[in-house]
Amino acid sequence: MARVLRILLILIAISFPYLNSADRHSHEESILECLYSQNYNTTISQVTFTPTNSSYDSILQFSIKNSRFNTSASPKPVLIITPDSIPQIQTTIICSKKQKFQIRIRSGGHDYEGLSYTSPDQNSSFLILDLIRFRNISIDLAQQTAWIQPAVTTGELYYRIAEKSSTLAFPSGICPTVGLGGQISGGGWGTLLRKYGLAADNVLDTRVIDAEGRILDRASMGEDLFWAIRGGGGNTFGIVIAWKIKLVPVPASVTACTVTRTLEQNATEIVHRWQYVVDKLSNDVFFMVVLNRVVNPIQANATTIQASFNSLYLGSIEGLIPMMEAKFPDLGLRRENCVEMSWAKSILYFAGFPLNSPLESLLDRTISATGSAKFKGKSDYVKEPIPISGLEGIWEKLKEVGVQTGGLILASYGGKMSEIAESSIPFPHRAGNIYQVEEVAFWVEDGVEAADGYLNWLRGLYEYMTPYVSKNPREAYANYRDLDFGRNGDGGGGGGGKGDYRRARSWGSRYYKNNFDRLVRVKTAVDPANFFRNEQSIPPLSSWR
Numbered sequence: 006m007a008r009v010l011r012i013l014l015i016l017i018a019i020s021f022p023y024l025n026s027a028d029r030h031s032h033e034e035s036i037l038e039c040l041y042s043q044n045y046n047t048t049i050s051q052v053t054f055t056p057t058n059s060s061y062d063s064i065l066q067f068s069i070k071n072s073r074f075n076t077s078a079s080p081k082p083v084l085i086i087t088p089d090s091i092p093q094i095q096t097t098i099i100c101s102k103k104q105k106f107q108i109r110i111r112s113g114g115h116d117y118e119g120l121s122y123t124s125p126d127q128n129s130s131f132l133i134l135d136l137i138r139f140r141n142i143s144i145d146l147a148q149q150t151a152w153i154q155p156a157v158t159t160g161e162l163y164y165r166i167a168e169k170s171s172t173l174a175f176p177s178g179i180c181p182t183v184g185l186g187g188q189i190s191g192g193g194w195g196t197l198l199r200k201y202g203l204a205a206d207n208v209l210d211t212r213v214i215d216a217e218g219r220i221l222d223r224a225s226m227g228e229d230l231f232w233a234i235r236g237g238g239g240n241t242f243g244i245v246i247a248w249k250i251k252l253v254p255v256p257a258s259v260t261a262c263t264v265t266r267t268l269e270q271n272a273t274e275i276v277h278r279w280q281y282v283v284d285k286l287s288n289d290v291f292f293m294v295v296l297n298r299v300v301n302p303i304q305a306n307a308t309t310i311q312a313s314f315n316s317l318y319l320g321s322i323e324g325l326i327p328m329m330e331a332k333f334p335d336l337g338l339r340r341e342n343c344v345e346m347s348w349a350k351s352i353l354y355f356a357g358f359p360l361n362s363p364l365e366s367l368l369d370r371t372i373s374a375t376g377s378a379k380f381k382g383k384s385d386y387v388k389e390p391i392p393i394s395g396l397e398g399i400w401e402k403l404k405e406v407g408v409q410t411g412g413l414i415l416a417s418y419g420g421k422m423s424e425i426a427e428s429s430i431p432f433p434h435r436a437g438n439i440y441q442v443e444e445v446a447f448w449v450e451d452g453v454e455a456a457d458g459y460l461n462w463l464r465g466l467y468e469y470m471t472p473y474v475s476k477n478p479r480e481a482y483a484n485y486r487d488l489d490f491g492r493n494g495d496g497g498g499g500g501g502g503k504g505d506y507r508r509a510r511s512w513g514s515r516y517y518k519n520n521f522d523r524l525v526r527v528k529t530a531v532d533p534a535n536f537f538r539n540e541q542s543i544p545p546l547s548s549w550r
């Protein structure tokens with residue numbers, strides 16, 4: 006049965022683009038005609054790429070951050086437009102509407118399911134509006150604010166802040182290549198979340214181009230839309246062309262530490278204990294634990310499970326050690342596990358760069374945590390410590406995959422995260438969470454068969470986690486987009502309704518809990534025709550009437 010289905014899917018994938026190619030061609034010509042004829046005095050032809058232009062492939066691939074969608078089978082855009090001015094964006098909106106093209110907006114290209122540059126629908130005609138040239142940053146030190154454009158990466162932002170001040174930072178993500186266009190649109194957590202909340206919690210103003218091509222700021226868009234765009238998902242309410250953000254104070258020197266423990270070194274007990282302390286520590290401490298299968302450091306012909314405890318302390322080693330000895334002695338944290346450095350450098354530390362890497366590594370958009378690997382991630386929230394027996398079951402799951410190809414990343418919550426109301430912005434995962442989990446699989450092998458193996462493993466791990474994580478709904482992080490939600494057979498996060506509505510509620514209640522309904526109301530008010538959309542964008546009410 007599964008085999009027949011796969012063959013059928015392959016046949017469909019092969020035949021449709023072929024059958025459609027003549028149609029696609031005229032469709033492409035008509036949108037080019039429209040783009041070039043709009044009297045906006047833009048030079049849009051210089052930033053428009055069709056598959057016949059020699060640089061089409063390199064521009065498409067430059068910001069693909071998940072190689073799973075970098076294959077000849079992945080649906081490709083009819084056009085890529087890389088605007089360098091606002092009128093070019095407005096022209097693109099007008100012509101896409103007229104010619105019924107879907108727009109895929111891309112800033113940093115880290116969408117877990119590739120939705121900023123491809124489509125799971127083999128039939129769709131879409132174009133990419135690639136904002137790669139919208140990368141300006143302007144920092145106002147006196148006000149401790151900055152205006153940033155969407156294709157600015159977290160690394161670029163941290164670097165530019167560090168150039169001006171060693172005691173300011175921004176509480177966004179750890180991976181330096183992620184675009185702030187997409188990241189802030191879904192929340193944005195990093196090592197400062199227990200101190201200052203999410204990136205989206207620290208947005209003061211914005212510039213958005215709506216489906217009518219109007220440029221809106223906070224005052225002109227109103228508080229409903231301003232609420233929605235701070236976490237309600239990208240490609241839904243408009244095109245974010247700038248964020249105004251609030252910078253936050255950090256000490257000139259912070260402390261980053263790593264302790265690794267294998268099963269033979271009591272990893273199970275220490276991880277178990279970690280769950281009882283980590284959300285209650287001072288807001289100045291952040292903890293991340295990476296769990297995966299490794300070659301056994303003391304017996305090279307065998308593997309084991311390793312827990313890597315990475316912490317950041319907004320203070321000195323002298324301040325941290327006694328605190329850990331008092332609150333979390335089981336970890337056995339020692340001075341030599343820790344290094345003091347600037348906050349900007351600590352990002353490189355957490356992102357896995359060697360200690361002596363230059364700060365300029367933060368500027369390199371091409372270095373990727375995922376390298377050329379294919380990956381899929383899923384997410385969970387833990388509200389009660391997982392018992393020892395539950396952890397042992399996770400180790401069994403990890404032993405089913407190869408070394409370093411599957412894992413879990415735990416990130417401590419509590420602190421400021423618990424003080425912010427669930428309805429403050431669309432991101433709802435606040436008080437009551439001890440930590441967030443990302444379950445992830447990485448692989449380099451090509452082909453559907455290999456991918457299915459890893460995907461099935463990951464889904465099995467996710468299934469295994471069910472009793473230990475949040476329920477009704479089983480919450481998930483919108484920025485770890487997961488197209489398994491809303492598929493046929495997915496029980497979803499509850500809620501009634503039919504068809505599209507039920508499917509949308511399935512991922513909607515997981516990502517946004519009770520904020521989903523307000524997001525639908527805002528969407529219905531600002532984009533009733535559903536111009537900005539992808540497979541997991543908030544639908545307007547009209548779309549399921």
Ligand SMILES: Cc1cc2nc3c(=O)[nH]c(=O)nc-3n(C[C@H](O)[C@H](O)[C@H](O)COP(=O)(O)OP(=O)(O)OC[C@H]3O[C@@H](n4cnc5c(N)ncnc54)[C@H](O)[C@@H]3O)c2cc1C
Pocket residue numbers: 070109110111112113114115116117120121136155177178179180182183184185186187188190191192193194195238239240241243244245246373374375484485539
């Ligand atoms: C290696 C890696 C590490 C990560 N680390 C972290 C982390 O530490 N913390 C964290 O919170 N998340 C992390 N993420 C998740 C990341 O925040 C999301 O994938 C985020 O959406 C990516 O933003 P982007 O601009 O790079 O991606 P894109 O793929 O360009 O965009 C993501 C989504 O937002 C839409 N979008 C992009 N730009 C705009 C815009 N200007 N206006 C409107 N919509 C837009 C896109 O259409 C797409 O739907 C990581 C992801 C990866 C792959």
Ligand SMILES: *[C@@H]1O[C@H](CO)[C@@H](O)[C@H](O)[C@H]1NC(C)=O
Pocket residue numbers: 044045046
């Ligand atoms: C475009 O250029 C023409 C001629 O230079 C000018 O008259 C017109 O006002 C310009 N339009 C816009 C929208 O800038």
Ligand SMILES: *[C@@H]1O[C@H](CO)[C@@H](O)[C@H](O)[C@H]1NC(C)=O
Pocket residue numbers: 050051052053054055057058
């Ligand atoms: C790409 O090709 C189209 C014609 O197919 C042309 O109009 C456009 O100017 C080319 N783009 C660039 C950047 O040269």
Ligand SMILES: *[C@@H]1O[C@H](CO)[C@@H](O)[C@H](O)[C@H]1NC(C)=O
Pocket residue numbers: 066069070071072075376377378
């Ligand atoms: C995508 O594929 C091209 C060649 O097919 C390769 O050069 C490029 O490095 C790949 N990029 C990623 C992120 O996998």
Ligand SMILES: *[C@@H]1O[C@H](CO)[C@@H](O)[C@H](O)[C@H]1NC(C)=O
Pocket residue numbers: 021128
């Ligand atoms: C793809 O397009 C064909 C022809 O237009 C249509 O018959 C088919 O239903 C479409 N498939 C999907 C999955 O939308």
Ligand SMILES: *[C@@H]1O[C@H](CO)[C@@H](O)[C@H](O)[C@H]1NC(C)=O
Pocket residue numbers: 089090138139140141
């Ligand atoms: C970025 O800033 C420069 C210098 O002020 C300006 O010329 C350019 O137009 C800006 N780019 C965008 C996309 O706003």
Ligand SMILES: *[C@@H]1O[C@H](CO)[C@@H](O)[C@H](O)[C@H]1NC(C)=O
Pocket residue numbers: 269270271
């Ligand atoms: C593991 O725990 C036991 C019992 O608490 C202890 O005796 C032993 O030293 C620990 N091992 C390591 C490597 O910490």
Ligand SMILES: *[C@@H]1O[C@H](CO)[C@@H](O)[C@H](O)[C@H]1NC(C)=O
Pocket residue numbers: 304306307
């Ligand atoms: C691993 O090596 C040790 C000796 O270093 C040996 O005793 C043991 O049998 C080996 N195990 C396996 C699984 O090969």
